[in-house]
Amino acid sequence: MRRYVHPDPADIRLPEVLFALSDATRLGIAVQLSDGGERTAGELGGDIAKSTMTHHLKILREAGVLYVRSEGTRCYNSLRLGDLEGRFPGLLDQVLGFAVKCGYTSAGARR
């Protein structure tokens, strides 16, 4: 089973979080996960190339925005809603609210 490294909540840094959210595809991924659910890369990515999704999910994970849980051969992605809320209260909600308004509602949304 693959192991993924996640930063501790105290090590989640503002510039990295903003960078992780500074891309249309990654905003779409975060919006899709904002219901608190878990999804595989395939479920999130739609028509997006697997390697592209891997790249975006890694940036989100390393910034502390996303948690990856391995189960057998599958990986399930979810947002670290509690950790982000503890670190930067209200920030993710606000950013994702604007993301929805701007049409970044899925990884492959056309804009």
Add this chain to the structure above:
Amino acid sequence: MRRYVHPDPADIRLPEVLFALSDATRLGIAVQLSDGGERTAGELGGDIAKSTMTHHLKILREAGVLYVRSEGTRCYNSLRLGDLEGRFPGLLDQVLGFAVKCGYTSAGARR
């Protein structure tokens, strides 16, 4: 007199704004300008190399975060507070509030 290109308010895009703010130096610049004042690159940069400041100020300008006004041989930078508030109400205030808490209070702040 040098002319700078600035995006129209309607063309200010969320991913670009988040990217512009996803760097410790640029967060520090934005915090310094959050009083609504104008400052030259030299006033903002402290010990930071001029070319580095030029790079960061360009990213902030092209994202629509910063306005550059030329006067003679000098350039004065300010935040586009009204345009950003119109486009993404409350976002800049919230991000810069966290930036201050995290110690990103000037372009060259040590963290």
